[in-house]
Amino acid sequence: MVERGPAPPRRPRAPPPWRGLDMIHRECGVLKTTYEADMAFYPLPIARWTVAALAVVFFLVIPLSLHEYFLSVANLVWIAVIGALGLNILVGYTGQVSIGHGAFMSVGAYTAANLANRLDSPWPVNLLAGGLMAALIGAIVGIPSLRIKGLYLAIATLAGQLIIEWTINHVTFISGGVQASIEVARPRLGRMVLSSQRDMYYFLVFFVVLAIVGTMNLMRTRVGRAFIAIRDQDIAAEIIGINIFRYKLLAFAISSFYAGVTGVLYTYFLGIANYEQFQIGVSIDYLAMIIIGGLGSVLGSIFGAIFVTLLPIVIRYAMEAFGGVFFEPQTVLNLIPNLRLMLFGALIIFFLIVEPEGLNRLWRNIRSYFRVWPFAY
Amino acid sequence: MKRYLTIATALMLAASSLLTAAPSSAQSKGEIVIGLQCDRTGATQIVGTVLCPGFHDYIALVNSRGGVEGHMIKAIEIDHEYKVPPGVESYERHKKEGAVTIAVYGTPHIYALTQKLTEDRIPGTSPGFGSAAAADGQRYPYIFPIAATYWSQAAAAVDFAKKHLSGGLKGKKIAYLFYDNPAGREPIEVLEDIAAKEGFQLKTFAVPPPGVEMGAQVLDIAQRYRADFVISHLFGGAPSVSIKELKRVGYPLKKVIGLVWASAEANIEGAGGFGVADGYYAMQFAGVGTDYPVLNEIREMYKKQGKPAPKEMASTVFYNRGVLIGALHVEAIRNALKAKPDGKITGVDTKNGFEKISNFTLGGLVPPLKITATDHEGGGLVQIWQVKDGKFVKSTEWFAAYQDVVAKHIKESGKK
Numbered sequence: 139m140v141e142r143g144p145a146p147p148r149r150p151r152a153p154p155p156w157r158g159l160d161m162i163h164r165e166c167g168v169l170k171t172t173y174e175a176d177m178a179f180y181p182l183p184i185a186r187w188t189v190a191a192l193a194v195v196f197f198l199v200i201p202l203s204l205h206e207y208f209l210s211v212a213n214l215v216w217i218a219v220i221g222a223l224g225l226n227i228l229v230g231y232t233g234q235v236s237i238g239h240g241a242f243m244s245v246g247a248y249t250a251a252n253l254a255n256r257l258d259s260p261w262p263v264n265l266l267a268g269g270l271m272a273a274l275i276g277a278i279v280g281i282p283s284l285r286i287k288g289l290y291l292a293i294a295t296l297a298g299q300l301i302i303e304w305t306i307n308h309v310t311f312i313s314g315g316v317q318a319s320i321e322v323a324r325p326r327l328g329r330m331v332l333s334s335q336r337d338m339y340y341f342l343v344f345f346v347v348l349a350i351v352g353t354m355n356l357m358r359t360r361v362g363r364a365f366i367a368i369r370d371q372d373i374a375a376e377i378i379g380i381n382i383f384r385y386k387l388l389a390f391a392i393s394s395f396y397a398g399v400t401g402v403l404y405t406y407f408l409g410i411a412n413y414e415q416f417q418i419g420v421s422i423d424y425l426a427m428i429i430i431g432g433l434g435s436v437l438g439s440i441f442g443a444i445f446v447t448l449l450p451i452v453i454r455y456a457m458e459a460f461g462g463v464f465f466e467p468q469t470v471l472n473l474i475p476n477l478r479l480m481l482f483g484a485l486i487i488f489f490l491i492v493e494p495e496g497l498n499r500l501w502r503n504i505r506s507y508f509r510v511w512p513f514a515y
Numbered sequence: 516m517k518r519y520l521t522i523a524t525a526l527m528l529a530a531s532s533l534l535t536a537a538p539s540s541a542q543s544k545g546e547i548v549i550g551l552q553c554d555r556t557g558a559t560q561i562v563g564t565v566l567c568p569g570f571h572d573y574i575a576l577v578n579s580r581g582g583v584e585g586h587m588i589k590a591i592e593i594d595h596e597y598k599v600p601p602g603v604e605s606y607e608r609h610k611k612e613g614a615v616t617i618a619v620y621g622t623p624h625i626y627a628l629t630q631k632l633t634e635d636r637i638p639g640t641s642p643g644f645g646s647a648a649a650a651d652g653q654r655y656p657y658i659f660p661i662a663a664t665y666w667s668q669a670a671a672a673v674d675f676a677k678k679h680l681s682g683g684l685k686g687k688k689i690a691y692l693f694y695d696n697p698a699g700r701e702p703i704e705v706l707e708d709i710a711a712k713e714g715f716q717l718k719t720f721a722v723p724p725p726g727v728e729m730g731a732q733v734l735d736i737a738q739r740y741r742a743d744f745v746i747s748h749l750f751g752g753a754p755s756v757s758i759k760e761l762k763r764v765g766y767p768l769k770k771v772i773g774l775v776w777a778s779a780e781a782n783i784e785g786a787g788g789f790g791v792a793d794g795y796y797a798m799q800f801a802g803v804g805t806d807y808p809v810l811n812e813i814r815e816m817y818k819k820q821g822k823p824a825p826k827e828m829a830s831t832v833f834y835n836r837g838v839l840i841g842a843l844h845v846e847a848i849r850n851a852l853k854a855k856p857d858g859k860i861t862g863v864d865t866k867n868g869f870e871k872i873s874n875f876t877l878g879g880l881v882p883p884l885k886i887t888a889t890d891h892e893g894g895g896l897v898q899i900w901q902v903k904d905g906k907f908v909k910s911t912e913w914f915a916a917y918q919d920v921v922a923k924h925i926k927e928s929g930k931k
Binding site for chain 2: 205206211214217307315316318319324409410412415419447450451454471472474475476478479
């Protein structure tokens with residue numbers, strides 16, 4: 139990296155003799171001597187090691203050791219992670235509510251499906267086109283955000299959701315017929331057709347990494363800081379020279395781009411674009427994910443997506459294991475789905491009461507507790 | 516801060532206990548697994564809470580008599596709340612458990628799973644819902660509608676109107692009242708074709724989701740358009756509203772026919788009971804009522820166990836459909852086992868088993884379907900029942916109509 143301006147005065151300092159024994163898990167004063175160190179993604183060695191370990195787990199251990207079924211669950215989580223990250227950019231970082239993300243996903247899905255079927259274009263093109271089309275539509279739906287905020291904006295985006303649903307449902311040029319579903323061939327990588335859940339896992343996890351790194355970096359740029367300034371106080375942001383018009387629409391566009399990509403990935407995952415998969419309930423589910431996970435945090439989006447996708451499955455396994463102890467088989471079958479809904483709701487309330495700022499905050503609290511453990515004071 | 520530690524430990528404990536408690540996929544030898552998707556809690560729970568017990572009761576009946584060719588049947592039910600991601604998860608779970616056939620539930624679900632089912636070679640059924648084009652067994656080798664599709668249902672409804680109205684259809688006005696989603700709009704193209712052929716006037720009236728407000732449409736049908744006959748294709752709570760509204764504007768219900776998801780006891784009760792809905796015609800793809808030998812056998816099975824018959828049996832439309840779906844799956848497995856007596860059957864064998872189903876009527880509860888490698892619908896047979904004196908009374912036997920028109924559309928959609 140090229141240093142800008144005069145070099146900062148540097149105190150000549152001999153490397154400390156305990157160099158190899160540096161604190162790996164927390165800072166011990168500010169000892170950064172280069173811009174690189176200051177800008178580092180993960181300033182602490184433990185974080186770098188963790189990321190490396192997670193990479194090994196997610197790229198090698200999980201896909202190579204688990205059964206296809208568990209990979210299919212993981213794939214659903216990955217798709218949700220990308221969508222939740224995108225929604226969090228808009229809701230968590232920029233402070234603009236959207237109940238239209240399900241529809242933005244469908245925009246991406248149908249764009250890709252139409253391109254794939256009409257022009258026979260390869261999936262990377264469709265993916266990009268789906269994302270860009272969703273970004274465009276998202277920016278248009280986001281226009282009311284320039285005048286209205288909060289609940290009012292939520293209703294405006296709800297209108298966007300309904301209009302897009304209606305359009306796809308009725309315009310057969312987009313939907314490919316009254317059934318409103320377009321079959322899409324499996325993505326290909328060279329000669330390999332990605333069809334098994336394991337192939338799909340690698341396909342999806344690649345985009346998850348891109349989305350995570352992209353979001354983390356976005357929030358470190360001028361654009362990201364502008365988003366946060368708008369969220370915290372839009373008038374103040376305008377006064378210090380942030381172009382609210384531009385950045386609000388940009389937030390909508392970027393967020394919808396993620397949603398569009400989610401829709402395209404979902405389409406390739408299932409092999410079909412079908413509008414009933416992107417109805418209003420989906421928008422609400424994604425909002426639930428980021429609220430449970432933690433608004434305005436990358437890790438929170440991931441936690442939320444995992445929580446909302448996995449919890450019902452975990453609850454069902456638990457019920458199947460223990461339900462038979464208390465009830466008759468026929469009753470258990472009727473009980474499982476109902477009790478699952480109740481437990482799901484109860485656990486959401488539980489976690490939000492324990493930590494209103496979401497799972498991400500919970501995780502940070504646990505982390506900071508262990509940071510000084512066992513010397514709490 | 517201690518409590519976080521406690522929470523973390525508790526979570527870990529819970530997670531580890533779950534992992535150990537998770538049921539293993541090992542099955543006792545000779546057991547054959549059917550996957551069953553259900554919706555007991557979601558948008559269509561009025562169907563799921565009754566249909567699924569019917570399915571299970573039939574399987575239990577088969578097992579209580581020693582199973583199929585000596586093999587026990589295990590039906591694994593998974594509830595997906597009518598949401599697609601849990602539906603995908605449930606499919607993968609069924610596959611993991613070794614299901615040789617899967618009773619899919621939900622139109623978006625059968626769409627989402629079509630490609631997977633075909634790749635994995637596991638037959639999936641979509642009785643009474645899903646894509647009508649899936650009747651084409653050549654194009655969708657692993658998708659089995661196994662009951663009249665929306666196209667066949669609409670065609671049968673027109674045919675019924677033709678016989679019902681004196682003087683044929685020429686110059687008559689038929690109103691099509693439908694739920695404004697893909698499933699609701701699917702029959703329109705077939706209806707338009709038949710309208711051109713028979714020379715009647717067709718007008719469509721869309722009911723936007725969630726389908727609880729249709730005062731304007733119904734008033735239009737009754738007062739302005741003055742329809743001679745109404746075909747109603749609605750879902751969930753909407754059929755009840757339609758009956759109530761038609762009654763309110765004074766339209767005679769004996770000129771109204773509801774397609775298969777607008778025709779259960781729950782829909783009639785929701786409209787205010789059988790008294791209110793008197794005269795209403797309901798289309799069925801399974802027999803209605805309690806008077807079938809197989810239902811008596813199920814009641815006897817419960818009696819032997821010293822238990823009362825389940826209350827779901829009273830809701831005969833959906834319960835009997837559950838029995839029908841279970842029976843057709845068992846029949847496909849029976850055919851597969853006959854072809855492969857060693858009992859090691861796969862999805863491919865069950866697919867062939869489905870394609871051998873013919874004249875399996877279960878004492879009149881199941882239509883005399885003839886499923887072949889090209890026709891996975893089995894003939895598009897339906898019965899019409901009428902609400903009369905507090906119950907459903909049969910007004911036609913099994914019949915299908917305008918199958919040439921339906922076949923033409925199936926062929927056309929195959930070309931796309």
